[in-house]
Amino acid sequence: MKYAYVESLRGQHAIHKMCAWLGVSRSGYYKWRNRQPSEQALRREQVRQAVILVFEQFKKRYGAPRIRLELNEAGIPCSLNHVARLMAESGLKARNGKHFKFYPSGNAINHVSENLLGRNFSASTPDEKWVSDITYIKLEHGFVYLAVVMDLFSRQIIGWALDTSMTTELIIEAFEMAKAHRNVKPGLILHSDRGVQYRSSEYQGKLYEQGIRPSMSRKGNCWDNAAVESFFARMKVESIYAERFLTKEDAYACVFEYIELFYNSVRRHSTIDYKSPRQFEEDYYAQCA
Template identity: 70%
Template sequence: MVKYALIESLRGEHAVMKMCRWAHVSRSGYYKWRCRRPSDTELRRFEAERLLINLFTRFKSRYGSPRMTVELNECGLPISENTVAKLMAKQGLMARNGKGYKYFPDVLARNHVSDNLLRRNFQASKPNEKWVSDITYIKVEKGFVYLAVIMDLFSRKIIGWSLDTTMTNQLIIDAFKMAVASRDVEPGLILHSDRGVQYRSWEYQQLLLDEKIRPSMSRKGNCWDNAAMESFFARFKVEALYAEDVTTKKEAYSCVFDYIELFYNSHRRHSTLGYKSPNHFESAYEKMSA
């Protein structure tokens, strides 16, 4: 509903009760709309748009709607050329035809990155509803190592992480695969990140598409849109990294493993969780839901 979407976009600027009164809608109706699961139609449209963008990028902007329709159909997505043309127009996708074409080096960088689905709402009503991800660096004797992390906002639990000497697509892919392997992923899950090139890569985006995960990205240059991850990295560095003399990748890995797996998830008490650890908080939820 348009009125509910408008209220959602203005959360934090005005009181929800006042906006509902101005829009002549009920608060209960608004909150019910916020918690709704995406419809099958919304999920199909989302999947079509994501697959279209992925294929358009793979073929380096060479295909217009007729050829893109064939590609989509051969990928098992029945869709008409007219629908493809509308989706391409909506996303600003234009094939390189003739001298009038204006080249943009990264189509994916211009599409979907502005869709900040999280909107700084770091609360979740259940596990696997909202995940956030980010990358940080760790200084070692011979340069840096990079740490990619995925957090479930429901419990603030770190469900996937990866450490390497290079900040490649594989770094976040390994963290993502760990997260998916350890959780029950359902269509509609939001995974929020920044606009980094790794998160915009075709390989990573395809993994999200395969799992029917909805990508969300921070606004350009706005680190507070991913404040939960920023907070985690700050605590990790203060509580673990700065207290140790880390000089090698092996020592960095040991530091990260000890902090995340042996302390943070199992024992660290969070004020947002009623001073329970992530594992304790999830266990309590499972008992109540049984």
């Protein structure tokens, strides 16, 4: 589809030029881009996420027949053929036969969510849109990795975790911190890049349990997650690059000071009327009272 081709190159060429080259209208492209997924597509995605969740819950031991039974008992009606097809598309194969071979998680290979955020980094209320990403911090010997979750309404860092490995557990720890302190409701968008950690079945299952809608950047396009990339750039210039870290604990102390004591509580942010993220949220809730 021509509109899909334009979308794949968005950010590399002007939209009006690409539409002219392909002989399509800009208004038609924007209408296509802002379309809502059909109820059937949403239902299919919900069932697919449920299949992945059950598959991981039973440690890859259940094939389509047993997963179908589990879903039906949970109130999710679906046929055996439908479950088998969704498992095949997601690369899920139960370890219950002599021909079973160990493969990476099906989500880690195949699952890529639609870019629901679409570079719209504004939000009208707290906990409407979150973004997440990972960066590295150099130690004297080696590196540590920092995962954060940001609320786009106030640009507040609502969850973060730091460790010596860039694992799925790292981003889940940051997510769990955010979830514990915020008002999570079904429909919340959580955007990330296509990193294998974010495509893991374990992480996707966590989102599904909360009714969170995953969103992912286009391949190789860092600008699709520009808000959190900008935060990392500021943090490194304002704090990280000025320090020398011997250990993970040194880096943790620096990150804690920057995020919790300065950035969230004190630093004035140009996007939110030069208020700190916490002050911006406090003013919002005071107006709602």
